[in-house]
Amino acid sequence: MNFNKTEERGRIRPDGVSKVTGGLFYLTDFTFPNMLYGKVLRSSFPHAKIISIQTEKAELLPGVEAVVTYKDVPGMNRFGIVMPDQPVLCEEKVRYVGDAIAAVAADTLEIAEQAVKLIEVEYVQLPVVDCPEQALLSDTVKLHPGGNVLHRAGYQNGDVEAAFAQCDVIVEETYELPRQMHAYMETEGGVIVPEDDGGITVYAGTQHGFKDRFQLSRILGLPESKIRIISSPMGGSFGGKDELNIQPYGALLALASGCPVKIHNSRTESIDAGLKRHPMKITMKTGTDASGKILAHKTRIIADTGAYATLGPAVLDFAVEHAAGPYIIPNIETEGVSVFTNNGVAGEFRGFGGNQVTFALEGQMDRLASVLQIDPLELRKINLRSATDLGPLGQRIAPTNGAADVLHFLQTKSAGKQSQEASDQWKKTGTGYAISMHGGGLGFGRLDAAGGRLSFNKNGKIEISFGFEECGQGLLSVIENIIVEEIGCRKEDIQIVIGDTELVPMSGSSTASRGTSMVWHSVQWMKAPFKNKLCRNASSLLGISVAELYVGPGGIWQENNDEGPVITFEQLSSKLVEDCTVLTSFHFPTTPDAITGGHFLYSFGGIRADVEVDLLTGKVKVTSLDHVIAAGPVVSPNGYRGQIEGGGIMSLGYTLMEEAKMIDGKYAVRNFDSYLIPTIADTPFETNVFAIEELYEDDQFGPRGVGEIGTISITPAIVSAIHNAIGYWVQKLPVSSEEILQVVERKGMIEWM
Numbered sequence: 001m002n003f004n005k006t007e008e009r010g011r012i013r014p015d016g017v018s019k020v021t022g023g024l025f026y027l028t029d030f031t032f033p034n035m036l037y038g039k040v041l042r043s044s045f046p047h048a049k050i051i052s053i054q055t056e057k058a059e060l061l062p063g064v065e066a067v068v069t070y071k072d073v074p075g076m077n078r079f080g081i082v083m084p085d086q087p088v089l090c091e092e093k094v095r096y097v098g099d100a101i102a103a104v105a106a107d108t109l110e111i112a113e114q115a116v117k118l119i120e121v122e123y124v125q126l127p128v129v130d131c132p133e134q135a136l137l138s139d140t141v142k143l144h145p146g147g148n149v150l151h152r153a154g155y156q157n158g159d160v161e162a163a164f165a166q167c168d169v170i171v172e173e174t175y176e177l178p179r180q181m182h183a184y185m186e187t188e189g190g191v192i193v194p195e196d197d198g199g200i201t202v203y204a205g206t207q208h209g210f211k212d213r214f215q216l217s218r219i220l221g222l223p224e225s226k227i228r229i230i231s232s233p234m235g236g237s238f239g240g241k242d243e244l245n246i247q248p249y250g251a252l253l254a255l256a257s258g259c260p261v262k263i264h265n266s267r268t269e270s271i272d273a274g275l276k277r278h279p280m281k282i283t284m285k286t287g288t289d290a291s292g293k294i295l296a297h298k299t300r301i302i303a304d305t306g307a308y309a310t311l312g313p314a315v316l317d318f319a320v321e322h323a324a325g326p327y328i329i330p331n332i333e334t335e336g337v338s339v340f341t342n343n344g345v346a347g348e349f350r351g352f353g354g355n356q357v358t359f360a361l362e363g364q365m366d367r368l369a370s371v372l373q374i375d376p377l378e379l380r381k382i383n384l385r386s387a388t389d390l391g392p393l394g395q396r397i398a399p400t401n402g403a404a405d406v407l408h409f410l411q412t413k414s415a416g417k418q419s420q421e422a423s424d425q426w427k428k429t430g431t432g433y434a435i436s437m438h439g440g441g442l443g444f445g446r447l448d449a450a451g452g453r454l455s456f457n458k459n460g461k462i463e464i465s466f467g468f469e470e471c472g473q474g475l476l477s478v479i480e481n482i483i484v485e486e487i488g489c490r491k492e493d494i495q496i497v498i499g500d501t502e503l504v505p506m507s508g509s510s511t512a513s514r515g516t517s518m519v520w521h522s523v524q525w526m527k528a529p530f531k532n533k534l535c536r537n538a539s540s541l542l543g544i545s546v547a548e549l550y551v552g553p554g555g556i557w558q559e560n561n562d563e564g565p566v567i568t569f570e571q572l573s574s575k576l577v578e579d580c581t582v583l584t585s586f587h588f589p590t591t592p593d594a595i596t597g598g599h600f601l602y603s604f605g606g607i608r609a610d611v612e613v614d615l616l617t618g619k620v621k622v623t624s625l626d627h628v629i630a631a632g633p634v635v636s637p638n639g640y641r642g643q644i645e646g647g648g649i650m651s652l653g654y655t656l657m658e659e660a661k662m663i664d665g666k667y668a669v670r671n672f673d674s675y676l677i678p679t680i681a682d683t684p685f686e687t688n689v690f691a692i693e694e695l696y697e698d699d700q701f702g703p704r705g706v707g708e709i710g711t712i713s714i715t716p717a718i719v720s721a722i723h724n725a726i727g728y729w730v731q732k733l734p735v736s737s738e739e740i741l742q743v744v745e746r747k748g749m750i751e752w753m
Helices: 016-021 056-060 109-118 160-165 209-220 247-257 267-273 312-321 354-372 376-383 402-412 475-487 515-542 569-573 637-656 714-726 737-747
Strands: 036-042 048-054 064-068 100-106 120-125 149-157 169-177 189-194 200-204 227-230 261-264 280-288 294-306 331-340 427-440 449-456 462-466 494-498 549-552 555-558 582-587 601-614 620-630 686-692
Touching (some): 036 247, 056 109, 064 109, 100 109, 160 280, 200 247, 247 261, 280 354, 294 354, 312 331, 376 427, 427 714, 449 515, 449 569, 462 475, 462 515, 601 714, 620 637, 637 714
Parallel strands (some): 200 227, 294 331
Antiparallel strands (some): 036 100, 048 120, 169 280, 189 200, 189 261, 280 294, 427 601, 449 462, 549 555, 601 620
């Protein structure tokens, strides 16, 4: 499908009108009677011992209703999805500037801010470990009892060193990837409301309401049944709200004060405390024979996870898994280590480690092609996986032609596209390509439960319920489109219920590009029994054989009768003789091979990028992007295109301008005035999205999610285009204008012109 040339099949997003008109209330917009305002006191230092915490002055300030420290945490004073290693409120030590020490609730935001300033904390500063390599040294201070290594991961097949000895060409390079902000529109926040039964209702953005409920239960010492999480809608996440953020502090303050408490991070607070994309240093050594066939590939990854774990182990596992991407390499050795430092916490982020390692891998492919004097796309074709090859960790995966389909498109269609001419004599243009492979779901060995519920409610609506969250990704459209197509009803016949742990079944998290797939699989399981129950009810009421009835727009229809439904949904709802509820519970498809983190379903992406390099300023402008995506059938055309285009712009920023730089364990940027993200002026004038919808023969797994695959190939394609324009190999992001100017001067490019 070419989205620019084919008529749209999509519908207006269910939440589209309310969003563009400003009518939608986000969770941080909510207010309640007697609501207080919360603020969190965070560490002034990246590493220090806490001698004392004095809260008396804050408690005496008029208008302050509650102050809490670690002494007020009734349950486990720790949280973390993979391992609960992060203090809710620090007791003896702080390990980064975002560490929370105390929290206050007051009648107004101004009073809360003043109260936080009145809390006196006595510190003794400790040595700051702000470099991953430094953290690995034996004589470096240990940040955690177990040392400074969070996680090690690796994969090996064949004899790498012997294979390198047989290579005709060897390329070795070190690539450096920066820390990136999620830059969501709505920063972390929400309102926590105490209930009469001693429980709480949490209105806060998250990608995993049930996981939040579980973690809060341990912190608060409350049964999960007394904690309700309402998590949709929220203004963006991209992985950044998958972990707890303000929820523990709002909950502690709400229970202490007996009043609803709102906490909404400022952008600066979000920068200090929020998760970021993992900075990585990746060294790759790759060797080929004279024809371009890769014989050996060796990768070393060092990831800076910051002060605490969150999903750092899984991110590293994913990077290790994708170190060879869509290529078949007989001799491979990959080692990765994720290291604790006193830098800001790095965690889950769109692409989940795939962006970093693919930048390095595709950089290797381009450098090899240059040395071998082989067309870069042809080199990729020589080494490309076939449909039935094993996965990148040697595990069985669903057969797929996705890699070949994407590459073929780039070679035959996009590669034939005419290159753009420079807009003036002081600019150079270039074109670059890259491809990528991305595993969906959480991977082998990780709980990846899913499920859904179809029911027929008293208002005559087909109610579809999932434990997913709407975080701006367009999940509501996906659900609506799948139900309309698979049930045969109208969108007006549907009521969607998501993001409320009291009302929905367990469906796992809105992460890992799994939402679309989980909805599709759920409906496949539920649609037949649900439709059968509706028709049995209608048959009992009308005396018409069930075999003659079917579910259609607005109600139940009879075969060979096109005059309209024989009974409308509204009429049927008041006369039900049988409950129509259908539930399903299952797990995301996973490889049968016991390889931790190994995926089973993969999507593939390819990019052609055109750039213009200004020789006078060193600035790079992306003028055109062609996205080619192989992820199965398109469910929501508008949402599909939005995810791919939006992901592309996010990665454009990662490539050219974004770096949440830290100096001595403190963020050098404090707001978006100094942390630049792409605006409409930076987006390519021409952006095309091409969807390859065909699946391998007999594939039963339906559409794959596209929330991440659109982000992965962008960076290496842009960097390839820069080299095509001026002959400069970028190995560190974001692309440096100063380095480009040095290349221009060294090569005498302006004088030559």
